[in-house]
Amino acid sequence: MREHRQRTDSEINVLPVMNLMAVPIPFLLMAAQFMSLGVIDTALPAVQAGEPSADAPTLNLWIRIDADGYRVSGTDPMLHPDGGADVRLQCAVAGCPEASDYPVGELRRLLGYLKDEWPDETLVVVAPLPSVPYEVMVRTMDAARADPGVVVKGGPRPLFPEVVIASAPDAPEAP
Amino acid sequence: MARRRARIRRLPTDAGLSITSLMDMMTIILVFLLTNYSANVLPVQPSDNFRLPLSTAQGDLRVTATIIVTREAVFVDGQRVLSLGPGTEPGVDLAVPDAEKQDGTVPAVYDPLVAEVAAMRQLPAGEDGEPAFRGEILMQLDRRTPFAVVRDLMKTAGAAGFGTFRFVVVADPGQ
Numbered sequence: 430m431r432e433h434r435q436r437t438d439s440e441i442n443v444l445p446v447m448n449l450m451a452v453p454i455p456f457l458l459m460a461a462q463f464m465s466l467g468v469i470d471t472a473l474p475a476v477q478a479g480e481p482s483a484d485a486p487t488l489n490l491w492i493r494i495d496a497d498g499y500r501v502s503g504t505d506p507m508l509h510p511d512g513g514a515d516v517r518l519q520c521a522v523a524g525c526p527e528a529s530d531y532p533v534g535e536l537r538r539l540l541g542y543l544k545d546e547w548p549d550e551t552l553v554v555v556a557p558l559p560s561v562p563y564e565v566m567v568r569t570m571d572a573a574r575a576d577p578g579v580v581v582k583g584g585p586r587p588l589f590p591e592v593v594i595a596s597a598p599d600a601p602e603a604p
Numbered sequence: 605m606a607r608r609r610a611r612i613r614r615l616p617t618d619a620g621l622s623i624t625s626l627m628d629m630m631t632i633i634l635v636f637l638l639t640n641y642s643a644n645v646l647p648v649q650p651s652d653n654f655r656l657p658l659s660t661a662q663g664d665l666r667v668t669a670t671i672i673v674t675r676e677a678v679f680v681d682g683q684r685v686l687s688l689g690p691g692t693e694p695g696v697d698l699a700v701p702d703a704e705k706q707d708g709t710v711p712a713v714y715d716p717l718v719a720e721v722a723a724m725r726q727l728p729a730g731e732d733g734e735p736a737f738r739g740e741i742l743m744q745l746d747r748r749t750p751f752a753v754v755r756d757l758m759k760t761a762g763a764a765g766f767g768t769f770r771f772v773v774v775a776d777p778g779q
Contacts, residue, residue, distance in 0.1 A: 443627055447626070447630065450631065457638065466775060468772055469773060470770055471770075472769065559691075559752035559755065563657060567658075567771065568657075574660075
């Protein structure tokens, strides 16, 4: 007779567990970051560049950013076409009204050629004019650090990953 | 009539809601949110006044001193220390007011950074033996910030003892 009274339906009551789970979900949704952040490490010229070595020739690569585009200078003869002081890369639209108007692709291609000639060089100095927006600076640093169009060892080809920021007026005149 | 009564009798009387599938769904959401949860290193949420630039850069965000620049003001470790104004240099729409500058640095930013450096130097070294103060500073800048502002803040942070500038960007590998 006693066996008859035992309950056969012994399902666990999951409602309290569900309530417990429902509490952290709004909190986590509010705290969640749905954008992934990254960092670009740079240094001041005095910290990063150091003293130039007298033994090994250096590229001394400078990218000046102004309202018309880029001026790339250095010791490589490629950067002195027809005896000029530097290579000028013009914006797609005069005056570069948008950050996307800057010729980032051309710059990356030029730096790729330079990297072929100077495989051990890693340093580049980026020197924007005071009016250049930060976004342009970031796009330029991206172009200088690596070329995602060329894959090396499973990642984008490194170009000049050590970026130094300087003021454009501090940039030396190209030889 | 009798047949109809019999059909009604056969209908299930226990029509309790099955919440098992709902609980499965909530478990999946909870696990997803917990795995994506990270410490909030972006004290200023994106708005019209503050939008980070996109970049191909990845990298981890170690907690350290932070400078945030919006379209209105400069924040050091979350505290508003300086209001920005219109620029005087050609093409510069936003700048550190000249009255706030002294010998090329910005005292309103320099003083809290020096205090931060002193406080970090008092901290014990980490588990990896690295000192708490590594000369790194996180720079979170609105993408339209002119380089004139970046330059003044970098000079100031450099004078306060920071040598490595970690520019925070929104990681976009497809850039």
